[in-house]
Amino acid sequence: MSDETEFESTNFKVFVGTLVHSTWDIPMVILKNKVIGIKGRKIVFIEEAVKLDELQSLWKFSINNVCLLSDSQFLMxxxxxxxxxASQYVYTGTALDLGLLEWLEKYTFPIESTFKDLKFAEHAYxxxxxxxxxxxxxxxxxxxxxxxxxTIKLCQIISDVGQRALVGKVNMDCNSPDFYQEDSTDSIQDTERFVETLLNQGNANxxxxxxxxxxxxxxxxxMSALGEIAASHNLPIQSHLGESKGELDAVRSMHPGYDSYSDVYDKCGLLTSRTIMAHCIYLTEDELNLLKTRGVGVSHCPNSNTSIRSGLMDARDMLDRGIKLGLGTDVSGGYHPSMLDAMRQAIQVSNIVSFEHHxxxxxxxxxxxxxxxLATLGGSQxxxxxxxxxxxEVGKEFDALLVNFEALDSPFDVFERDTLEDKIQKFIFLGDDRNIEEVYVAGKNITCNNKLHCKLH
Incomplete structure (x- = not known):
């Protein structure tokens, strides 16, 4: 085998078994007895499992690259x-006794200020x-x-681990404690340096x-300067919007010349089709229409919204309006870093909204x-x-989890009566990282505990 052919072979991954994913038409699609092929970063075929031999002949991959999933495993x-x-992870699961503005002053700003110490930042990140x-x-x-x-150190760590990420250097030039506030000019210049540094690295993830x-x-x-930087490089923007009633009152007082909280961002060029706004609980009809018109995406953070008593966001209304919607953990306003928790909390909040307001x-x-x-395709949008x-989908990059219902020390049990969909539902409500055996980003296995959990064909 030539070096080139050997590289092509080792650069191929093939899984045979059950796939579970979403489409825009169907929120959960279960595909049994499928074979999915990944060449480098991308999915190159998804076919019926009976075509494995035919696909091997066509794509010239080695049978050693084929992973047969067991009946208790699936890919999602x-x-x-x-x-x-990321900086708030150090106190996740604590400091949940105050509302948003008091919480920021007492806990968040003091702790985030300690990330000036690069050694501490590296350890925490x-x-x-x-x-x-x-x-x-x-x-x-x-x-x-x-x-x-x-912030650059955080990017280095993410790159070393192999995760895909959007990373932002936070900007704050007013209404903040002296020990955690920037000069406007310095903030803009540091942001430009950060953007330049990251873009020059050429890391596609x-x-x-x-x-x-x-x-x-x-x-x-x-804010206007940040909007201009985003526009000049065609970059995304992220911030918070309409999270608490006290916040709304403070914004009205600080920015009296604007029509609304959303209008402040809009007039500064920060509401674009690449903007991600977290929370969005307390928005007027005009603001909701503005988000839809601008193509803004909303991050629904249900754990945070209840944990620091901000309010209840109506996710169904957002979806019915056609506003882009995904989920966020909002660590550490949200006390759990797992998106499985965000999914469960989103259901609970939606249930509460249904009987309290409808x-x-x-x-x-x-x-x-x-x-x-919402936690997969919605978040990507x-x-x-x-x-x-x-x-x-063929042509997309292979970001995936290999999940096992019956992993060692699984936090839930399955029974003979359970259908495949029952087991998937149990994983969503009861599963955790013990069920997640492998993690893939852009075709690469980035599992921290890199064990082989499937039988090779």
């Missing part, structure tokens, strides 16, 4: 976290990224902190995202199939990556 698209603060990947998140949209070098924290901690001058109406709460789509990831 990687999970997409559309809103997570390493733990955060490994935990998030272990939990099955193949793509994350991260907030870092205001510190340029710390890493995208810089412009990150004004929110309209309370950024002047219009700074009693007697024909209102359909989200179900497990719909949150599965919010991050403007739906042409690249989100489900299993």
């Amino acid at each position: 698209p990687g999970l997409v976290d559309t809103h997570i603060h 390493t733990k955060a990224v490994h935990r998030v990947v272990k939990s099955g998140t193949t793509t994350a949209c991260y907030f870092a902190t205001i510190h340029l070098q710390g 890493l995208i810089p995202v412009l990150t004004p924290r929110f309209a309370l901690t950024c002047t219009p001058k700074l 009693e007697g109406e024909n209102y359909k709460p989200l179900d497990y199939r719909e949150v599965f789509r 919010v991050l403007n990556l739906e042409d690249k990831i989100g489900n299993f």
